[in-house]
Amino acid sequence: MGLEIITPPAGAIELEDVIQHLNLITPVVPDLYDEPQPEPLPDEDLLLLYMQAAETKIENRTGLALSERTLRLRCDAFARSIALHVAPVIAVTAVKYLDVNGDEQTLPDTVYALVGKEDAPRLVLKPGQAWPSTWDIGGAVSIEFRAGWEDPEDIPAPLRIAILQTVAAMYEFREEISEARTSEVTAGVWSLIADYVRWGG
Numbered sequence: 001m002g003l004e005i006i007t008p009p010a011g012a013i014e015l016e017d018v019i020q021h022l023n024l025i026t027p028v029v030p031d032l033y034d035e036p037q038p039e040p041l042p043d044e045d046l047l048l049l050y051m052q053a054a055e056t057k058i059e060n061r062t063g064l065a066l067s068e069r070t071l072r073l074r075c076d077a078f079a080r081s082i083a084l085h086v087a088p089v090i091a092v093t094a095v096k097y098l099d100v101n102g103d104e105q106t107l108p109d110t111v112y113a114l115v116g117k118e119d120a121p122r123l124v125l126k127p128g129q130a131w132p133s134t135w136d137i138g139g140a141v142s143i144e145f146r147a148g149w150e151d152p153e154d155i156p157a158p159l160r161i162a163i164l165q166t167v168a169a170m171y172e173f174r175e176e177i178s179e180a181r182t183s184e185v186t187a188g189v190w191s192l193i194a195d196y197v198r199w200g201g
Contacts, residue, residue, distance in 0.1 A: 003085060006144065007070035012055050012152055013163050018047050021164045022171060046174065047167070054166035058159060061185055063087070063198035065147035066155055066163075074139040078131035082123040082143065087198060089114060089121035090146040097142070098135040107132065114145075119198070121147075158192040165189050 024043075055066055065071075065086045070093070073084055078097070092114050095107040111129045116122055123143065125131065134140040149155045166189055185193075 002074055004072040004074070005069060006072055009055065009065070009067040009069040009148065010152070011051065012066040012149075012155055013051060013160055013167075014152075015044065015047060015051070017160075017164065018051060018167050022168055043171075047171065050167045050170040051163070054163045054170065057166060057185065058162050058189075058193060061190075062159070062193050062196045064159070064196060065089075066149065066159060067152055068146060068148040068150050070144065070146050073143045073145070075141045075143075076138050077134050078141055080124070082141075084121040084123070084143070084145060084147075086147050087116075087121050088118045088147065088149065090117075090148070090150060092123065092143060092145045094144040095123070095141070096144075097132065098137065098140045100133050100135055102135050102137075105132070121145075156196065159196060162189045162192040165192070 058064075059066055063086065065088070068090065071086065073082075075082065092109070092112075095109075095112060097105055097107060099105050111126060111131075112123045113126050114121060115124055152160075165186070169186060169189075
C-alpha cells in the first residue's frame with residue numbers, strides 16, 4: 001500500500017509572499033528606452049527550492065496535504081473502510097481495480113462514499129452495496145483523489161506562517177544547510193503547527 005503523486009502540489013505560498021517576508025528588494029535595470037524594468041531576484045531559484053522543501057517539511061510533520069495535488073493510493077484489496085492517509089481530501093476522482101480475471105474495471109461512485117474529508121478521509125460502502133472481488137495480487141485496487149486546499153488562501157494562517165518561517169531559516173543559514181538542519185523544525189514553527197498534527201490515518 002502506498003501513495004503516488006499524479007499531479008504535484010500547486011504550492012501553498014507565492015514567491016512574492018517570501019520576498020516580502022524576507023524583506024528582499026527586486027532590483028530594476030533600465031532598458032534601451034531608459035524605463036525601469038524588473039529583473040529576476042538573484043536567489044529566485046533558491047527561494048523556490050526552499051519553498052518546496054519547507055512545504056514538504058510541514059506536511060511530513062502534520063500529515064496534511066497543504067496545496068492541492070492529485071494522488072493515487074494502491075492497496076491489495078477492498079476493505080470495510082479504506083483510509084486515504086492524508087487530509088484534507090477534496091474529492092475521489094476514480095476507483096479502479098483488477099477483477100478476478102485480471103482485467104481493469106472502474107467502480108461506479110454509486111458504490112462508495114468519501115467520509116471524514118477534513119480529518120480522517122476514508123472510503124466506505126454506501127448502504128446496500130458490496131465491494132467487488134479482486135485479483136489476488138498486490139496493488140489490485142487503485143484510488144485516485146484530489147487532496148489539499150483548493151485555494152491557498154484557505155490554508156490555515158499558522159501553517160502558511162510556518163512555511164514562511166521555515167523558508168526564512170533555510171535562507172538565513174543557506175551556507176550551513178545540512179541534512180539535519182533541513183529535517184528539523186524550530187520551536188517557533190512547532191508551536192504554529194502542533195494543533196494541526198494528525199495522529200493516525
